[in-house]
Amino acid sequence: MKSIAIMLLVFVSVASADPIEIGSRWELFVEDYLIQKMEGNLELRFHHPSPQEIVLNHDETWEGTGSGYHSVFQDGDLCRIYYRVWHIDVSEGPLDTSRHPLYCCYAESEDGITWRKHKLGLHEFEGSVENNIAIVSESVGELNVDAGHPAVFKDPNPSAAKESRYKAFLRSSDPNGLVVYHSPDGLSWSPLFDEPILRLKGAFDSQNLAF
Helix, strand or coil: CHHHHHHHHHHHHHHHHCCCCCCCCCCCCCCCCCCCCCCCCCCCCCCCCCCCCCCCCCCCHHHECCCEEEEEEEECCEEEEEEEEECCECCCCCCECCCCCCEEEEEEECCCCCCECCCCCCCCECCECCCCEEEECEEECCEEEEEEEEEEEECCCCCCCHHHCEEEEEEEECCEEEEEEEECCCCCCEECCCCCCECCCCCCCCCCCCC
């Protein structure tokens, strides 16, 4: 234990004396850990966001009134976005969510501003597959998968199987737990395992992220 403590002290001493090399990667300066020194009239300041144009409307029939939980990431020259869609009819009494189940939809862009919703032809909605629905709520074996709480990402592990380059965390209501889906192309999805990878008390409501 003494040798470990000494090594840590040496590391802290060296780190405090020399700047930290970050190479060419971009860093967001939210505090001063990576800043060796600041001279003159300098400060770290959070700028207020300014409203700009709308880049993506959720106005398709199957998208309903309850879109949310957006997963956005850069994939080579392409930006991908996955999001929950749900329709809620509001009236006196309980909310009516019977129009259609929860879906996960997909859109893509080269610049993050102009987005395309391709007609994927994967899942039927009101008699047509001309929509951008990528994942549906469904029963698969003993899993009852809820597609409306998606957290989608591309697995950067070079050892990841080709059929599992893309992964998504969804939830299962019965059995209750967190479910992993996988895909070779980010469009065609299926369960990676036949049971939840994590089971706890609660509904796993909201967007369950992976690190």
